[in-house]
Amino acid sequence: MNIIKLDAIDSTNTFLKKLSVESTLEDYTIVIARNQTSGRGQMGTVWSSEAGKNLTFSIYTRVSHVKKDEQFYISIVISLAILKALKSMGIPDLKVKWPNDILSANYKICGILIENIIKGNQLYASVIGIGLNVNQSSFEGLPNASSMKLITGNYYNHEEIVHQIVYYLKKYETVINKRDFKALLNEYESQLFRKDKPSTFKGKDENIFMGFIKGVSTSGKLRVLLEDEIEKEFDLKEVSLLH
Structure with a gap:
């Protein structure tokens, strides 16, 4: 695991994608930005984060064993990995709001943006952008947003969180390698926000x-x-x- 730390960048996903074109990256290369000035979410939304308080980072991982029509399972495993990592840190009432927002006690604390790299009409790698509200204590104008610190009252170490997420992501990668997609889908569905309500x-x-x-x-x-x-x-x- 290679970690690149930046003080400020427009988008960690954009930076990491460009880096992957310019050089051969180690699997699980990670870019962490203290301040991300143009963070992006699903459907072109903007991810706003207070500099230094939260985690804005991207993970480069090779996914050549996943077929193009199976790419939603990448979204599933990163959602489940984040869920497991946060649960291990005592964050309560965790759910996935489809497709991959992470909620705690009905408040959004994490957004995910996955951009796949295709070579020769095959999936080659994924750049997984993660915006996680960690130690920010105010979300003016965002009534449905919260942070780990607001929910538990505890202060969290950023690097420890990153290592936990990667730990569980690697665990779920073995499930994908075994092609046990049914187990992944069942676990994901069991964690869906407002399922059967x-x-x-x-x-x-x-x-x-x-x-x-x-x-x-x-x-x-x-x-x-x-x-x-x-x-x-x-x-x-x-x-x-x-x-």
């Missing part, structure tokens, strides 16, 4: 509807049970789960 959704045409989250498809689409016992699958561009 009546939930409110907003569609891409801004319509609001009710449904029950039943799980996810192998391609990562959210399976929702609608009225009249009709189950429908939605991708990230089609639906958002409202708090």
Whole structure:
């Protein structure tokens, strides 16, 4: 594991992707930024973080054993690895809000952005960007956000968290190598926020509807049970789960 520490950068994902083009990177090369000025989230959203208080970092890992149509399992294993790492540090009531936001006590504490590198029409590596709220104590204008410190009252060491996440990510990598995708999917679904509970959704045409989250498809689409016992699958561009 090679760790590169930066004082400030626009995006650790952008930096690491560029680095992977310019040189051959060691598996689990990690870039950590004290201040990330243009952090990105899913669907082009901005990840805002107080400099020095939180973890903004990216992990480069080779995933050539994963096929292109199996890439959602990369999202699954990083979500589960973060969940396990945070649980080991005493963070309570952890859930995954589809597809890969990490919640504690219904508050978002972590966002994930995965960008895959394809060579010769095959998956070659993934750059996994992680924004984790660690020691920040105020989230003005973000009522659904929180941090590890706010939730437990404890101060956390950044490097210890990174090592724990990588430890569990490597453990889950062995499950992917064995191609035990069913076990991964079952574990992921058991950790889904609001699974089997009546939930409110907003569609891409801004319509609001009710449904029950039943799980996810192998391609990562959210399976929702609608009225009249009709189950429908939605991708990230089609639906958002409202708090």
